[in-house]
Amino acid sequence: MNKGGKGAQKLFTTSNGQTGLIYPDFISKDSENRIVADTKYKPIENIGNRDYLQVLAYMFRFDAAKGYYLYPNNSDEADLQMNLNQGSSYEKNIAAREDISVTKCGLTIPRDAESFEDFVFRLVQNESEFLEKFIGKRKE
Template identity: 45%
Template sequence: MYRFDASKGYYIYPDSEGQVPLVLNLNKGSTYENNVSARDDVNIIKRGFKIPNKAADYDDFKMQIHESKLVLQNFITSQI
């Protein structure tokens, strides 16, 4: 039995550069038996959440962080 029953997960981390999302697949097999291969049915999408670092004031920071939130929401809804 699996602890979590999901085929897709997200790893969201703070990012200042706006990196491209990275898809990481779960492996099956054992390195001990040298039969490791990637599974294509279970993966994690590693996605950065852009944190603004050049804002003129707090209101500007709030506006930029809101835009970052919308970008992340649009990305996640497009993956569903």
């Protein structure tokens, strides 16, 4: 509800108070295994640099080791898990971290429905599969 200003979280505390409003789409209530998710209404190939920085800021702010992009998937593309790198190209010691990841997780949109009713039926099935997949990942 970020357009209405509801659900705002403070990013920083300063000597003058708190500042830097952020609006994560989803924050789990499990403080031991916190996850955050950001919804993007654009194709997976358009999720990039600024989006990465945004979800990483949310993850850092809420001590989350797992972050997700949720997006409408218009292909059969599988989820893409990306592990955060550590090290520096200057020292030539870049390696993937196993403890921090961001996953692009798509909700498949039916493309070849024969009718509106068929589209709705298939979308409800896809939503159910998406939810199970997402809940299953959260438990890992």
